[in-house]
Structure formats: structure tokens, C-alpha cells
Amino acid sequence: MTVAATLGKLNRIDWRGLGWAYLFFWYFSGVTHSLLQIAGATGFFPFRQGFIFSALWLIPLLLLPQRTRAITAVLGVVLWGFSLINLGYFAIYRQEFSQSVLFIIFDSNPAEANEYIGHYFVWWMIPALLAYTTGAWWLWRRVRPLAMPSAARWIVVVLITVALLMPATLKTARKRSLSAEQVSESIFNRMEPAVPWQFVIGYFRYQTQLAQMQALLEDNRKIPPIGDLRDANAGKPATLVLVIGESTNRQHMSLYGYVRKTTPKLDAMRDRLSVFNGVVASRPYTIETLQQALTFADQEEPNLYLTKPSLMNIMKQAGYKTYWITNQQTLTQRNTMLTNFSQQTDEQVYLNHSRSQNSYQFDGNVLAPFKKILEDGAERRFIIVHLLGAHMRYEYRYPPEFAAFKDGTGLPDWATDAKQPMINQYDNAVLYNDHVVSSLIESLDSAKNNAMFVYFADHGEDVYDSPEHNFVGRSEAKPTPPMYTVPFITWASEQWKAQHPRRFDEQQGRLYQTSHFIHTWADLVGLSFEGFDPSKSLVNAKFKERPLLVGDPSAPKGLIDLRAMLSPRG
Numbered sequence: 100m101t102v103a104a105t106l107g108k109l110n111r112i113d114w115r116g117l118g119w120a121y122l123f124f125w126y127f128s129g130v131t132h133s134l135l136q137i138a139g140a141t142g143f144f145p146f147r148q149g150f151i152f153s154a155l156w157l158i159p160l161l162l163l164p165q166r167t168r169a170i171t172a173v174l175g176v177v178l179w180g181f182s183l184i185n186l187g188y189f190a191i192y193r194q195e196f197s198q199s200v201l202f203i204i205f206d207s208n209p210a211e212a213n214e215y216i217g218h219y220f221v222w223w224m225i226p227a228l229l230a231y232t233t234g235a236w237w238l239w240r241r242v243r244p245l246a247m248p249s250a251a252r253w254i255v256v257v258l259i260t261v262a263l264l265m266p267a268t269l270k271t272a273r274k275r276s277l278s279a280e281q282v283s284e285s286i287f288n289r290m291e292p293a294v295p296w297q298f299v300i301g302y303f304r305y306q307t308q309l310a311q312m313q314a315l316l317e318d319n320r321k322i323p324p325i326g327d328l329r330d331a332n333a334g335k336p337a338t339l340v341l342v343i344g345e346s347t348n349r350q351h352m353s354l355y356g357y358v359r360k361t362t363p364k365l366d367a368m369r370d371r372l373s374v375f376n377g378v379v380a381s382r383p384y385t386i387e388t389l390q391q392a393l394t395f396a397d398q399e400e401p402n403l404y405l406t407k408p409s410l411m412n413i414m415k416q417a418g419y420k421t422y423w424i425t426n427q428q429t430l431t432q433r434n435t436m437l438t439n440f441s442q443q444t445d446e447q448v449y450l451n452h453s454r455s456q457n458s459y460q461f462d463g464n465v466l467a468p469f470k471k472i473l474e475d476g477a478e479r480r481f482i483i484v485h486l487l488g489a490h491m492r493y494e495y496r497y498p499p500e501f502a503a504f505k506d507g508t509g510l511p512d513w514a515t516d517a518k519q520p521m522i523n524q525y526d527n528a529v530l531y532n533d534h535v536v537s538s539l540i541e542s543l544d545s546a547k548n549n550a551m552f553v554y555f556a557d558h559g560e561d562v563y564d565s566p567e568h569n570f571v572g573r574s575e576a577k578p579t580p581p582m583y584t585v586p587f588i589t590w591a592s593e594q595w596k597a598q599h600p601r602r603f604d605e606q607q608g609r610l611y612q613t614s615h616f617i618h619t620w621a622d623l624v625g626l627s628f629e630g631f632d633p634s635k636s637l638v639n640a641k642f643k644e645r646p647l648l649v650g651d652p653s654a655p656k657g658l659i660d661l662r663a664m665l666s667p668r669g
Contacts, residue, residue: 112255116245120160123171123238125153127178128294130231131185131195138193139459142492145195145292152293154259160245161252167244175239179232181295186231190224194452194460196297315439318405325408330417331625336478337595338548339419339624342539343392344532344556345385345427345488346573349376349586350564351529359509361529364537371590373603375637378587379580379647379661380558381614383573385427386436388557388613393440395630397614401652407630410617411443411483417626419481422472424448424465426487437485444483446472451487459495462486462535469539473546484539488532489560491572493524497531504530513568521571525562540590550592551624555613556585578649580664585613587637589623599625603638610662611637612647 128149135141156178159170188196245252264286290296349355354362354369355376365372381398382388391397393411394404408416415421421444427437428451441447448468451460465484472482489496504523507514514522536554543550561570565579573582591599611619615635621627622636634643647661 112247112251113245116243117157117255119238119241119243120157120167120171120245121154123175123235123242124156124178125150126235126238127175127182128153128185128292130234131182131189132292134186134189135195138189141195141459148289148292149294152263152290152296155263155293158256158259161256164244164246164252167242171239171242175235178294179235181298183228183231185294185297187224190227195292196301196452311435315436316442319409319412319439319443322406322408322412324416325413326629328413328416328628329626331627332598333418335598336549337419337624338473338480338482338543338546338550339414340482340484340539340543340550340552341620342484342486342536342552342554343389344486344536344554344586346490346558346560347488347529347532347556347586348559348562348564348581349556349584350559350581351526351562352533352586354533354588355586359504359526361504361526362533363530364533365588368537368540368590373589373607375587375589375603375607375609375611377608377610377665378555378585378637379583379610379612379649379665380556380585381583381612381649382651383558383575383578383582383649385557389440390436391614392555392557392616395617397612398648398650398652398658399655409440409443410620411440411481413617413621413626413628414481415443415445419479420477421445422448422480422482423485424450424468424472424482425485426450426460426462426465427485428452441483441485444481460487461496461498462488462532463498463538465535466538466542470542473542473548486532486535488556489525489528491560493521493528496528501531501534502527514563518563518568522562525560543590544592547594548592549594549598551595552590553588553620553623555587555616557613558582559584575649575651578659578661578664580661583647583649583661584665587611587613601638606638606642609637609642610644610647610665611642612645615645 132146132149136143136146156174159174160167163170185196188194266289287296287300291300351357351359352362352365353360354365354374360366380388381391390404391401394409395407396403411421411423423441423444423446425437425441425448441449448465450464450468465486469482469484472480487496504526506523507516507519510519510522540552543552558573559581560573561579561581563569563571564581570577570579589603615632615637618632618635618639619637621631622633622639633639633641635645636642647665648658649661650658652658
């Protein structure tokens with residue numbers, strides 16, 4: 100077919116009819132995605148993909164034009180029903196619906212569902228529903244059979260198919276991997292923001308990841324209890340809190356000497372804190388780090404989490420009621436291990452149901468459930484709070500009132516105008532993290548419990564910090580100290596200090612890796628057990644400095660001792 104002939108057929112396409120039909124189908128994804136954009140709740144990717152994949156429904160209209168009205172009516176009712184769930188979820192949470200929400204829904208009982216509906220239903224939802232439905236009906240009335248030659252129909256079908264499938268295929272090919280599974284996964288990722296694929300693909304992934312999590316939990320249940328467990332505080336009321344930060348490089352905290360006042364509230368309570376300045380993570384990724392920090396696994400024996408009890412198991416065995424409050428995503432392909440850890444506790448509070456990390460989700464959400472747990476009447480509590488901290492993208496991690504850093508004030512000469520916005524966003528995220536962590540301490544202090552509090556971050560983040568100053572993020576293949584240098588602080592109530600008069604002034608400069616954290620935690624809270632090694636405890640007199648091994652432990656020859664890269668301060 101010549102170019103002239105092709106252009107002639109394109110000129111005979113009913114573009115106006117196509118436009119009305121497309122607008123009808125886009126409406127069911129587009130309204131919610133537009134609201135998400137206006138609210139600044141997520142990035143542009145979901146909006147773009149909803150825009151693109153709404154064109155999929157034009158294909159049956161092109162192939163069966165004589166049944167246009169019936170097809171659009173049936174598809175419209177289906178899309179309308181699914182979109183109502185999406186729209187209602189936004190109305191309540193100002194977030195995008197995701198598979199994590201499915202986990203919460205299926206994990207709830209009917210009584211909780213009824214309570215949820217009664218709590219969140221408000222009068223304006225009825226007129227909003229009527230207006231939304233009227234808009235859909237108005238668009239449907241303008242859809243008409245697409246009058247065009249058969250060849251033109253097929254040209255449009257091919258163009259739509261290429262537009263939908265080609266980007267994912269090319270992206271996968273650029274990674275030099277083009278298996279059917281990888282291509283389909285990339286296509287699913289792009290389809291998922293559009294109605295109804297959020298629910299279809301989300302449910303499929305939910306079932307897959309739920310099965311993986313349940314298998315992990317079943318394996319964990321088969322692990323024998325820890326041997327020879329002894330508790331120096333057995334029978335005594337206590338509240339033990341572990342706060343796990345995210346992507347927080349201590350070099351950006353004024354608590355550790357940073358020029359900018361990014362931690363003013365922690366600075367103000369410094370005389371009540373033990374601030375350790377030589378602690379590093381073992382991996383620059385959350386799952387891999389916590390797989391070691393919360394278990395007996397480390398860089399030399401990375402699989403011990405499969406055969407030995409976790410910290411959560413041990414605390415339950417010691418008679419503590421255990422809780423997990425998380426502002427991380429709940430059940431995603433990456434976070435299945437985290438959800439497995441959370442399910443090892445007695446009670447869980449899941450706060451982040453976003454489909455993408457690139458959405459506004461503030462850690463201040465953990466404060467209310469934390470206070471509620473402190474008032475639940477349990478005498479012995481172990482609470483883990485998992486924050487989003489300064490996870491990239493940094494601008495999503497703090498509310499507008501914490502945007503304190505807006506120019507180059509306090510930054511070194513290498514921080515050019517192009518680099519300043521990213522650094523400012525990161526520092527603002529650290530500033531908000533200071534507010535959240537200090538607020539948790541203040542809540543614990545106000546509760547007048549016999550309490551011990553520990554905070555550390557899973558890993559750091561390089562924000563143009565290392566020489567050449569051209570890198571942002573983390574890369575295990577090219578390690579730099581900022582990717583691993585993390586804050587590590589402890590706080591204790593007056594009651595706890597009276598019963599445990601220990602000071603850690605001499606230990607605060609020790610070089611230490613969070614892969615051995617289970618030993619430090621046991622030492623801090625008075626536990627001993629089979630496998631406890633005091634030489635791996637940061638606060639023990641028998642502490643022994645070890646190589647700070649970073650890298651992938653599945654390739655032990657590639658592990659690097661980070662000590663050679665650290666300054667004396669860490």
C-alpha cells in the first residue's frame with residue numbers, strides 16, 4: 100500500500116466518533132486520576148497510563164461497529180462499577196486504589212467492614228455519585244457506530260495495539276531481556292492504573308503474593324522456639340519500641356553535625372539520647388537489610404532467617420504482646436517479606452495502601468495508632484514502627500509546612516543550582532522525620548511507661564554526597580558511605596534508667612553493622628538465649644569490632660569492608 104493510499108484511508112476515519120468513544124471509556128479512569136493529580140497525591144505515571152490504556156476498549160467498537168451501543172453499554176456498566184470503588188477510595192483516603200487495599204479488605208471481618216462504612220460515609224457522597232453517573236450517561240449518549248472503511252478500521256486497531264504494547268516491549272528489550280514473562284509483567288505494570296485492571300491485575304498479584312507470604316509464615320511457624328531464653332525483666336511491666344527509619348543518611352542530620360538544622364527536635368533532647376555515630380547498614384535495600392537486622396542472618400550467613408527465630412518470635416516467646424505499625428506499602432512484589440515479618444506479631448496496623456511509592460504518604464500517620472497502643476492496657480509490649488522516612492522521591496515525604504530548605508543556604512560550593520532542589524527535598528524529608536521520631540519519643544515519655552526506645556534507619560542515601568557529587572540514590576554495585584551510614588539512637592524513660600543504670604558514652608563511636616542488631620537489642624532489653632553473642636552487641640563490654648561487609652552475600656568474594664571508606668567520625 101502506498102503512502103498516499105494509507106493517508107487516504109486515514110482521512111476517511113471517523114475521528115470525531117472515535118474521540119467521543121474514547122472520552123467515554125477514559126472517563127472511568129480519568130476522573131479519579133485527574134483528582135489524584137489535582138490533590139498532588141501521586142506522580143504522573145498513573146494518569147498517563149490510564150490515558151493510554153483507555154484506548155483498549157475502542158478495539159471491539161472498531162471490529163463490531165453494528166453493536167456499538169450494546170458493547171459500550173455493557174462495558175460502561177462494568178467500568179462504572181469498578182471506577183466507583185476507585186473514586187470512593189480516593190474520596191476517603193486521597194490515595195490511589197492498590198492491591199495492598201485488597202489485602203486489608205480480605206483481612207477484615209464483616210463487622211469491621213460495617214464499622215468502616217458507617218465511619219466514612221457522609222451525605223455529599225450521594226450527590227457526587229449522581230453527578231458522576233450523569234456524566235457517564237451523557238458521554239454514552241454521544242457514542243455512535245464508527246462509520247469507516249474496513250481497511251481504515253484495521254489501521255486504527257494496529258495503531259492502538261502498537262501504542263499499548265510497544266513501550267513495554269522496548270523498555271524490556273533495552274534491559275537486554277525479552278522473555279514473555281518479563282514483557283507481560285511490564286505490560287501489566289502499565290495497564291494496572293486503568294480501570295478495571297487495578298482490580299483484575301491487583302487481585303491476581305494479591306493472590307500470588309499472599310501465597311508467598313503464607314508460605315514464609317508457615318516456614319516460620321516450623322522453626323523451634325529459641326533455646327535457653329532468659330529475661331532479666333521477666334514479669335515486669337515494660338514498653339519496648341523499635342522504630343525503623345527509611346533511606347536516612349545520618350550525614351544529613353544536625354544531630355550528627357550537619358550544618359543545616361534538619362533535626363532540631365532531636366537536637367533539643369540530645370542530653371536524653373544515646374547517639375551512636377559509627378553504625379552502618381549491611382545492604383542498601385530495605386528488605387535485604389531487615390532480613391538480617393530482625394533475624395540471626397548476616398552477611399556471612401545470610402540464610403539463617405530461614406532456620407532460626409526472628410526478633411518478633413523471640414519477643415513473643417518472652418511474654419511480650421507484639422505490634423507492627425507500618426507506613427510502608429503493605430503487600431507488593433517487593434514487600435512480601437516485610438508483610439511476612441509484620442504478620443509474625445500479634446497485631447498489625449497497615450497505613451500505606453498506595454500502589455506506587457511515588458505518592459504522598461506522611462509518616463505522621465503512625466502517631467495516632469502508636470498512642471492508641473500505649474493506652475491498650477497491655478503490661479508488656481513490644482512495638483515496631485516502620486517509617487517511610489526519606490524514601491525517594493523525597494518531595495512526597497513531607498507536608499508543605501516542612502519545606503524549610505528552599506535555596507542553597509548552608510550547602511557546600513559543589514551544590515550547584517541544578518543540585519540544590521534535590522538536596523533541599525531530602526533535607527526537608529529529614530526535617531519531617533525528626534518531627535515524627537521525636538513525637539514518638541514524646542508520646543512514650545508522656546505515657547509514663549517503663550520504656551526503652553531504639554531508632555535506626557534501614558540504610559542511607561547518597562544525595563550528591565560522595566566525591567564527584569553526581570550521584571543520587573543507592574547502588575550496591577558502586578557502594579559509597581552515604582548509602583550505608585545510618586542514625587542509631589536510644590532513649591529510655593526515667594523509670595527504665597532507674598532500674599537499668601547504664602550509660603553508653605564510651606560505646607557511641609564504635610563501628611558496628613545493623614546485621615547484628617538482634618544481639619544489641621537483646622542486650623539492651625535484658626534478654627539472653629541460645630545463640631546470643633555479646634561480642635556482636637554494640638553496647639556490651641565484650642564487643643568485638645568486625646569487618647563492615649557490604650555487598651551481595653550470595654557472591655561472598657565481592658563483599659567489601661566499608662571501614663576503609665569511612666572517616667574517623669563515620
